Amino acid sequence: MVAVPDQGGRPTLEDVAAYAGVSRSTASRALNEEIYVSPRAREAVLAAARDLGYSPNQAARSLVTKRTGAVALVLSEPESMVLDDPYYLIVMRAAFRALAKLGSQMLVMFVDNRDDIPRTMKFLDGGHVDGVLVFAPHIGDPLATALRLLRVPVVFAGSSITNGKGLYTVDYDNKSGACQAVEYLLSQGRRRIVTVGGPQDQRSARDRLAGWEATLKSARIDPTGMAEVADFTLHGGEMAMRRLLERVPDLDAVFAACDPMAAGALRALKSAGRRVPDDVAVVGFDDNPRLAPTLEPPLTTVHQDPAEQVGEMIRMLLQLLAGEEPAVQRLVLPVSLTTRQSA
Amino acid sequence: MVAVPDQGGRPTLEDVAAYAGVSRSTASRALNEEIYVSPRAREAVLAAARDLGYSPNQAARSLVTKRTGAVALVLSEPESMVLDDPYYLIVMRAAFRALAKLGSQMLVMFVDNRDDIPRTMKFLDGGHVDGVLVFAPHIGDPLATALRLLRVPVVFAGSSITNGKGLYTVDYDNKSGACQAVEYLLSQGRRRIVTVGGPQDQRSARDRLAGWEATLKSARIDPTGMAEVADFTLHGGEMAMRRLLERVPDLDAVFAACDPMAAGALRALKSAGRRVPDDVAVVGFDDNPRLAPTLEPPLTTVHQDPAEQVGEMIRMLLQLLAGEEPAVQRLVLPVSLTTRQSA
DNA sequence: CACACGTCTGGGAGCGCTCCCAGAATGCCG
DNA sequence: CGGCATTCTGGGAGCGCTCCCAGACGTGTG
Incomplete structure (x- = not known):
């Protein structure tokens, strides 16, 4: 962790409320687009937030909501293999876009080898993320086994991990x-x-x-x-x-x-x-x-x-996060032949 | 933001302290490897943390320390260009490794076009990250201009952005x-x-x-x-x-x-x-x-x-985060010719 | 006119952590 | 054995937010 200079007192919700002439509670309600706020109050709060350049403190919010608004994308692949192929780049962009649409952030983690596993596990289990998307294509990848013990929902790409229930995967046929x-x-x-x-x-x-x-x-x-x-x-x-x-x-x-x-x-x-x-x-x-x-x-x-696959993984993760049980634990997406000139 | 199921009461620092038979303060000190903790207390706390499967709540910590432990890596490049070249993959991995060593997380953000800018800015200015690393190679990229207004330290790769002080760049010669x-x-x-x-x-x-x-x-x-x-x-x-x-x-x-x-x-x-x-x-x-x-x-x-470049960018960001002024604002790294058979 | 009900508001509590400070325990000196 | 620095400990405050609850309004109904 790195040091941080004084941020020069960025405005808090309390500041916004005072500026708008309402209470902290009302300001919070207005900002979170809740019902039961008078149009007058809402306007005042929104204007105050704009004037003061307010943006909510994510840490404080997470502390009470128990949500981080972040999802980890874990890529388990030795460095040499990743570089030959833009595959993971496509995956990352697709995941980023899909998550951004949900207001969630994407946290990318690379796992090159066994040594990276403990650190990765510790982080993922530390309540930093709401859920985890995993690409670990190799059969018997020790990371995949370890990830099963996590307290947060995990969705795997592919189907290299086979046994056990409470295991969610999205793969192509x-x-x-x-x-x-x-x-x-x-x-x-x-x-x-x-x-x-x-x-x-x-x-x-x-x-x-x-x-x-x-x-x-x-x-x-x-x-x-x-x-x-x-x-x-x-x-x-x-x-x-x-x-x-x-x-x-x-x-x-x-x-x-x-x-x-x-x-x-x-x-x-x-x-x-x-x-x-x-x-x-x-x-x-x-x-x-x-x-x-x-x-x-x-x-x-x-x-x-790959973008479709990631989309389905996120959809599944979302259900798990909502406490629902996905219709299928092991989703298999259909594929079809695209014919060009080589055959 | 997505919903989150009940995490089934993960242990807090207070729980660890109680289990170890010490106070919350002592537990905190032991876990954070501070001085002035008796070996006996330290052992007890560490054992308790292990037994309980404790991992600190990052949100609560951020709230008081004013640090998020996260650095954003912003890649501003239209999608089509990114996919041809493993360049950004190398950059991402290098950044991930360097940041992981510092105990910081890497938050990747892609910016494809103008429409992405407001959302990106809002997020970066929302106190979610301690600092920002930017790859925006195109001259006149509007994102680069916008980023200059951020309240958090920013380091740019390359030197497409030229004017203005308080601007930090790392480029090759x-x-x-x-x-x-x-x-x-x-x-x-x-x-x-x-x-x-x-x-x-x-x-x-x-x-x-x-x-x-x-x-x-x-x-x-x-x-x-x-x-x-x-x-x-x-x-x-x-x-x-x-x-x-x-x-x-x-x-x-x-x-x-x-x-x-x-x-x-x-x-x-x-x-x-x-x-x-x-x-x-x-x-x-x-x-x-x-x-x-x-x-x-x-x-x-x-x-x-590219890994060296990212390393230097992070080094520079670290100085800014520590409130120090880097020796050079615009670092230019030397290059040399590698001769093989084609010339 | 009393009462209920829906709308809106503010205050208090508390999330889990770090920091500060007062004080207890310990060691070492004359 | 008193005094003083040093080491260690626990409690309190507070970070900025959301949620709950009590209460202040207004409007409609018997």
């Missing part, structure tokens, strides 16, 4: 998205459909891989040896694609578990002399607005919107 | 960086040195362009027609490079005002059949750790570290 992608490829007559999967310590990556495999199997196609796993980056995707080209030279389609990896696959295919979509069809996952439409050719990909 | 880049190219025997400049509504872009121009002139080289301006993106850089290749076919070096644009230039040069660095030397600006070393060939670029 990753498996269904993968199924749709593969089914689309099948419907186009593709049969040698390989995949570039994501890191298997993440639920979403696993689900996408499972969706791909299940759909192939139900079409009586053997998926053995048709999958490579990479790290959700462009470079990783490119490398994985090269390995696939070597192992499955006659492949005619790729399902990549995220758009950056699809971009990498595209690059590998291009340098191998394969034409997209003529020789090989490519489908991605994310529909990243900065990436998918700008690729060459524009990418067919499974559409999802 | 953009002009010097550009000079170093161009001088290096000159020392390598390059003479036809073009530049891909950044958006000229940003001080940093202007300064880099000015540095390039001044250095050429002092080497008695006419810069006329040797500059193109783009939007700090890879794609913009590629387009600008193409225009330059058309207009200045005999160019032998490029100074790009940021790394993504240098990457774009590299791409344009490659597709034009120019070899780097044999035919054309390329120098960037930023030394983006995710980009510069991974390009083909690895990029020679002007090194700067």
Whole structure:
């Protein structure tokens, strides 16, 4: 905590009341838009507040209302991964906007590693925030387990945390998205459909891989040896694609578990002399607005919107804060395929 | 503001004191690591706090100390620009870490457009934060002007805001960086040195362009027609490079005002059949750790570290909060060239 | 005209903490 | 053993706000 210089006596509610010639109670009522205030008094108070440049002291208010007006957004991801992708930036902005609309502030907390956990927990449990939104995509993230013990409501993104009730999550239907992608490829007559999967310590990556495999199997196609796993980056995707080209030279389609990896696959295919979509069809996952439409050719990909996800998380948190029980504890949002030129 | 369920009586300082068999004052002293507490009492209080799961009420503390323990990080940039670049993500993480070390929280606020300004101002002036860190790179940003009226200390990144005292900024020496880049190219025997400049509504872009121009002139080289301006993106850089290749076919070096644009230039040069660095030397600006070393060939670029900048901003804010006058109001950090293979 | 009822107002209490101050306990000196 | 500094302790006040309650109005009803 840092020192603070004298703020030169900013006006209090009492000052406003005195200036307006009413009592503190009436001033409070006027400012909080309550009923049972005469128009005359209300006007006077509002004018006084304006004249004096009054703004209420949040600490004093919190002290009695037991609300902080702040929600924490916790991002648990090693630094290196966060920087490759504007994903969290989209999430942050969406969360900020949605919370601002509710008059709440967004408190961002990063958790890089185990050492950060105690401090984070202590803070979150210290009554500084009304609720917590968590992005902890990695299966078995110790933070996620710890967060379950919190006294404030918590809503998780994704579904890496599985057991236990009183656990609230919002996730996209990753498996269904993968199924749709593969089914689309099948419907186009593709049969040698390989995949570039994501890191298997993440639920979403696993689900996408499972969706791909299940759909192939139900079409009586053997998926053995048709999958490579990479790290959700462009470079990783490119490398994985090269390995696939070597192992499955006659492949005619790729399902990549995220758009950056699809971009990498595209690059590998291009340098191998394969034409997209003529020789090989490519489908991605994310529909990243900065990436998918700008690729060459524009990418067919499974559409999802992080902003929507955050919105649903906040809606759920709001219900918990109001003491209501959300209709579903584990919300799964539908996804659909956006077709462009790559497949 | 959102509703909050009953928190089921979390323990207060009074509870801890009673449990430990001491007074509220002693408990407070023990918890705040003050002097004049007997070891016996301290132990008892600490144990009690642990047993009860006590954590102090921040609102109550703020009310008397006049400190919130929070610092706002304000990012004024239209949404579209933020997403291309992990720059702000680096800034946020660095700020978060530096503030966490001081026991302060980071409150992130995004400002997309004019409409956001009144709400932002109202909040910042409402005593919710102890100080404000601002990234508002665009010259004439109305937010920057408004922020000057705040009652809490403000430190700006960059130097787009120029007039007025009581104005605190931390910037990199953009002009010097550009000079170093161009001088290096000159020392390598390059003479036809073009530049891909950044958006000229940003001080940093202007300064880099000015540095390039001044250095050429002092080497008695006419810069006329040797500059193109783009939007700090890879794609913009590629387009600008193409225009330059058309207009200045005999160019032998490029100074790009940021790394993504240098990457774009590299791409344009490659597709034009120019070899780097044999035919054309390329120098960037930023030394983006995710980009510069991974390009083909690895990029020679002007090194700067956003984390260092944020660190200095926080240091300056700390001085202001302590009521001290910082040694310099407008801190300019030195930059230096990192040479790799592209030049 | 008494009474009830809805509208409006002000004062008091209290949220949980830190700070100040008076005083108790302790140590150490001559 | 008295005196004095030093260490430690507890109680009171008060930060600025919201909420509760008692009471002062006004208006309508029997």
